[in-house]
Amino acid sequence: MPDLRVAERCLQVEVARNLLDALLDGGVAVPYSCRAGSCHACLVRCVRGEPLDAKPEALDQASREQGWRLACQCRIVDDLAVEVFDPQRDGRPARIAACDWLSPTVLRLRLAPQQPLRYRAGQHLVLWTESGIARPYSLASLPAEDPWLEFHLDCRLSGAFSDAARHFQPGDAVRLGELRGGALHYDADWQHRPLWLMAAGTGLAPLYGVLREALRQDHQGTIRVLHLAHEAGEHYLADSLGELAASHPQVQVELIAAADLAAALAELRLVSRQTIALLCGHPTSVEAFARRLYLAGLPRNQVFADVFLPHAR
Known part of the structure; x- marks a missing residue:
């Protein structure tokens, strides 16, 4: 042995x-x-x-x-x-610049790394507390515009990291693990193609970054944003998305409660087979999105997905 x-x-x-x-x-x-x-x-x-x-x-x-x-x-x-x-030896130091609740269960965390971090919209990082609790989270910030690293933490259910995060204060130290690419990104070659961003819960975080990157690059096609939440009060970026839609006529925003998901998906119709779809959230929701897109006729190689797995205790 x-x-x-x-x-x-x-x-x-x-x-x-x-x-x-x-x-x-x-x-x-x-x-x-x-x-x-x-x-x-x-x-x-x-x-x-x-x-x-x-x-x-x-x-x-x-x-x-x-x-x-x-x-x-x-x-x-x-x-x-x-x-x-070892986060103290191998991680990159950062401080909490701000933390506030975007909804009763979603905590927005903004970090100031000690050294600048090069990243792109849609990537994710492993975050470490000072006590050694770690969990990967997607970046919601945009490197070209935001001076901080932003994360949206789902605290609806108990988890080792989310439980610790409830007690975070500005100035607290954290450590950053490895930066990962993930499946979600914006490609300049998509500029004239319809773009669908379909998120469940805090799966909206990386897609919010991708949306802002697409607009920064002057995306010309329509952008359809669909956010699924357990209930209406959990559409935690509703105001921010509404402001983007008001100032960019190509952006359409749909806010869907879980009870209405089946009906909303049944009404989805593909306007172009050139559509690019980015999906993110709990595996069950992502699977439901992907299945409907497949039935609607969207080629699989035009669907990019990332799933958020349940908290590991």
Whole structure:
């Protein structure tokens, strides 16, 4: 049986055991969320030995050369020694510039990084509290216009990070993990094509950034924004979206409550097969959006989706 070493701890594990599962079962605190190699919350550094990596392309070459691996995508095939991601050593420092409630359950967090961060609309970051709680969140800010990094935290349900976030104060320190691309972005080649942005809950955060980027680049096609919320009071960016629609005639905004989703989707009609659709939110909602678009005749390669998974405790 291979040995798995973490600091002074030595664990004996079965051959081909998933690295993340072995660490968690051994009492090693490793944050995780998607288990699909997308969120990058479960980064570990291999200091001796090499696991079998099912998704090497998920990390850039520089990160891999430094020994970083995604624990959820690796299996232990021989003796292995790893270091877990240490936000104090490996993360980038930032301070909370502002935090306020956009609705009873959505907290807007604005961070000021110690060093400027290069990113694009639609990307996401792993955020770390000072106590070592981590979770990936999508950026709602726009690098060309906003001096802060903005995130919209869904605090409707209890979760380790969201529970901690309820007590955040301006000036508090946080750490930033790895910046990820994600599936959501704006492409200048889409400028004259219809653009549909379909979000559930705080899945609106990255799409709000993409919307503003499209307008910044003077998007000429129609932009249809659909936001699904549990109830009317949770359309937390209704005013901001309304202001954008009032000043940009190509923008159409639809606010839908969960009880009305089936009827709203049934009424969706494709005006052009050139439409580009970006979807984000809970997997169930994203699946419902995608299914309706498929039935409406939109080619799958014109649909880009990112899902927000439930909180990991």
